[in-house]
Amino acid sequence: MIRLPMGTLQIRADILQHYAALFGEKTVHGRAVRVESLIAALTADAAGELAGLLAERHAFQDRVARGEARYDFLPADAQVGDADGRTATVGGIRQGMLDRFFGRTTPAAWTLNPTVPAPADTLTPGLEGTGPAIDLGMAMGALNTGAASWMWDWEDAGGDYGEQLYRAWQNLSEILAGHWVGKPFFHPTKLDRGSPRKYEITLPRDRWPTIFHRVPGLHLRNRQMTLDGAPVPAMIPALVIHALNNYESQRANGSGVYFYIPKIETWQEARLVSRLLKRLEEAMGLQRGSLKIKMLNERAEYALQQEVIMWVLRENLIGPNVGRWDYLNSREEMFRHDPAMVIPDPHTVTMTEPSLTYYTMRNALLALLAGGMPIGGMAAQMQNPRAPENDAKALRDIWFDKLRERLTGLFRINGQLYDTYRQSWVATIAREYVEAGRESLVAKTSELQGVVDKLTADERTRLESLGLLKNGRIQPLELTEADLAPGRLYSEEARERLLARPKGPTTEEGLRYAMYMATEFMYQQLQGNNAAAIDDPRTGLRFMNDLATYEIFWHFLYLAVRHRVELTADGPRTRAGDRVTPELFVQLLDARRETVKQLFAKLGVEYDETNAELVLTILERQIVETAPDGRLTHQPRWIKYGSRVLLSLVEQPEPDRTIILDAIVSDRDTITDPKALAAHDFVYDIPSEYVGADR
Numbered sequence: 001m002i003r004l005p006m007g008t009l010q011i012r013a014d015i016l017q018h019y020a021a022l023f024g025e026k027t028v029h030g031r032a033v034r035v036e037s038l039i040a041a042l043t044a045d046a047a048g049e050l051a052g053l054l055a056e057r058h059a060f061q062d063r064v065a066r067g068e069a070r071y072d073f074l075p076a077d078a079q080v081g082d083a084d085g086r087t088a089t090v091g092g093i094r095q096g097m098l099d100r101f102f103g104r105t106t107p108a109a110w111t112l113n114p115t116v117p118a119p120a121d122t123l124t125p126g127l128e129g130t131g132p133a134i135d136l137g138m139a140m141g142a143l144n145t146g147a148a149s150w151m152w153d154w155e156d157a158g159g160d161y162g163e164q165l166y167r168a169w170q171n172l173s174e175i176l177a178g179h180w181v182g183k184p185f186f187h188p189t190k191l192d193r194g195s196p197r198k199y200e201i202t203l204p205r206d207r208w209p210t211i212f213h214r215v216p217g218l219h220l221r222n223r224q225m226t227l228d229g230a231p232v233p234a235m236i237p238a239l240v241i242h243a244l245n246n247y248e249s250q251r252a253n254g255s256g257v258y259f260y261i262p263k264i265e266t267w268q269e270a271r272l273v274s275r276l277l278k279r280l281e282e283a284m285g286l287q288r289g290s291l292k293i294k295m296l297n298e299r300a301e302y303a304l305q306q307e308v309i310m311w312v313l314r315e316n317l318i319g320p321n322v323g324r325w326d327y328l329n330s331r332e333e334m335f336r337h338d339p340a341m342v343i344p345d346p347h348t349v350t351m352t353e354p355s356l357t358y359y360t361m362r363n364a365l366l367a368l369l370a371g372g373m374p375i376g377g378m379a380a381q382m383q384n385p386r387a388p389e390n391d392a393k394a395l396r397d398i399w400f401d402k403l404r405e406r407l408t409g410l411f412r413i414n415g416q417l418y419d420t421y422r423q424s425w426v427a428t429i430a431r432e433y434v435e436a437g438r439e440s441l442v443a444k445t446s447e448l449q450g451v452v453d454k455l456t457a458d459e460r461t462r463l464e465s466l467g468l469l470k471n472g473r474i475q476p477l478e479l480t481e482a483d484l485a486p487g488r489l490y491s492e493e494a495r496e497r498l499l500a501r502p503k504g505p506t507t508e509e510g511l512r513y514a515m516y517m518a519t520e521f522m523y524q525q526l527q528g529n530n531a532a533a534i535d536d537p538r539t540g541l542r543f544m545n546d547l548a549t550y551e552i553f554w555h556f557l558y559l560a561v562r563h564r565v566e567l568t569a570d571g572p573r574t575r576a577g578d579r580v581t582p583e584l585f586v587q588l589l590d591a592r593r594e595t596v597k598q599l600f601a602k603l604g605v606e607y608d609e610t611n612a613e614l615v616l617t618i619l620e621r622q623i624v625e626t627a628p629d630g631r632l633t634h635q636p637r638w639i640k641y642g643s644r645v646l647l648s649l650v651e652q653p654e655p656d657r658t659i660i661l662d663a664i665v666s667d668r669d670t671i672t673d674p675k676a677l678a679a680h681d682f683v684y685d686i687p688s689e690y691v692g693a694d695r
Contacts, residue, residue, distance in 0.1 A: 345510025508571025
């Protein structure tokens with residue numbers, strides 16, 4: 001317990017004991033800054049505004065449900081303010097972005113990074129890897145990949161339970177300080193021929209990936225810190241601990257402190273992030289804009305406000321990058337009241353789907369107009385040691401995906417060629433997988449046709465169907481200044497292209513696959529893994545999955561049941577035209593249970609000694625419930641982040657799990673147990689005093 005002028009900060013005792021080096025006073029940029037004091041100060045400043053922003057997410061969705069609002073581009077006359085006290089209209093921001101791009105010196109003209117330019121090491125073309133630093137061996141291996149940059153992921157992959165956050169932060173701090181340069185690490189639990197596996201950093205410092213720290217989203221709370229009894233917003237200690245512990249090391253390394261910011265939905269949320277960055281810069285004595293960020297444009301709400309969010313964050317923002325699962329999941333949420341907008345089988349909606357193609361293109365175009373560097377999306381393919389025969393296909397899929405992105409970001413504007421997507425992601429530290437996507441990103445523009453010429457006939461046809469090639473030749477998107485006028489960029493047609501329901505099947509196979517993915521991920525998460533490599537039973541490939549993929553699959557099941565979606569093809573238990581009912585869902589879930597039991601029997605594992613039944617129970621309770629009259633019906637409560645149900649149970653003893661799960665799917669005013677009430681409020685992502693209409 002640490003008493004400070006702004007309140008009492010309490011950090012769990014085992015964290016302070018085992019990770020004391022992360023806390024206390026740090027000398028940064030010639031001044032002394034105490035980690036705990038800065039965490040408390042930023043929390044005291046931000047907590048009230050943050051609670052209001054999270055409540056507004058729910059309130060706006062309630063207004064959409066009542067037909068009082070809709071998701072749309074911002075009106076041109078809306079007023080916007082930034083963290084530095086400057087204001088502008090949305091129309092002025094749009095025009096100022098275009099003025100700067102076309103070389104017009106006007107009072108409204110603006111660009112990203114106007115004060116401190118984006119550092120050169122953040123702009124290196126190539127692949128960006130991602131993964132947790134919880135395991136020191138994996139963290140060291142990440143540096144040996146040859147990737148251009150590395151996103152050290154503490155939100156999705158790291159997990160916010162136990163001590164994992166702090167172990168990862170300590171590993172990163174030691175690595176950046178040079179503690180493991182020239183020094184091997186012998187893993188205490190991983191063995192090679194009976195001996196501890198040896199890890200070491202083999203690349204010189206100037207060939208390490210550029211390090212970005214992905215912080216938790218605004219919606220997450222730190223589970224080990226409270227200020228005056230209230231959980232600290234998880235983003236704040238993530239920002240502070242990385243910056244204060246690693247700024248001096250990174251400056252000595254010729255780099256800087258860079259962050260990834262996820263899951264922003266509105267410009268007001270972006271302004272709060274900007275305020276946190278500004279306060280952190282001030283505490284460290286840095287010039288405004290010194291701390292740089294990349295930002296995930298992964299929710300459709302963000303895409304609708306992209307130009308304004310970039311303006312609000314212009315001092316710090318290098319560029320935005322696209323997603324897939326989060327973007328689709330956000331659309332499930334935005335239109336959850338509309339039966340006509342339930343997406344088809346999620347695994348059939350790929351990045352070549354028209355709305356995702358347009359979203360990918362638009363992300364790059366707006367970043368270009370604003371003077372930033374866009375980043376592509378994740379290639380989730382991973383090695384499958386049990387099926388090495390599939391490696392060749394996985395590697396080719398990565399290569400193709402990155403080439404598709406590179407071509408999607410080619411624009412010819414008023415006759416001038418712009419080549420934007422020079423960075424993208426891969427999900428593994430395996431060197432050959434990192435290398436697989438590199439060629440398409442690092443090739444010079446003049447060399448790109450030579451890469452295209454390596455396409456197979458089928459691959460070439462797929463890219464020609466997207467308008468990226470014509471007769472095998474690269475076709476940049478041709479645009480004029482008139483095409484970029486605000487009236488066109490923010491038209492109803494543009495909105496429809498961003499948000500249109502993907503075309504595709506809804507099948508029993510898709511329902512079963514969604515159950516498989518949701519339950520497999522939950523099972524992994526209850527073992528402590530927020531990022532899990534899961535075998536795809538359809539293809540034999542292996543893909544990295546995280547919280548976003550879990551959300552999209554269970555939300556798909558929820559909406560299919562809630563809206564009794566019509567199936568489009570025959571299945572083992574169903575026929576085309578049948579509706580997805582609560583009864584059908586339970587039947588398929590029972591079938592999944594039997595499949596798991598049979599698998600465990602083959603492996604010699606006792607089903608009752610695993611978390612399998614808990615996983616199935618969680619999924620069932622999130623999607624259906626028994627009404628007072630005994631009828632099976634859809635679960636009336638929508639949970640924005642269903643993964644929080646799991647997080648509420650991970651650290652709890654067995655007897656408490658049923659109580660907590662019951663509370664999560666109950667009305668708040670019926671809950672009496674304090675622990676269960678806290679879990680309920682955590683799951684619904686809102687201040688305790690706010691009770692929305694549609695939960």
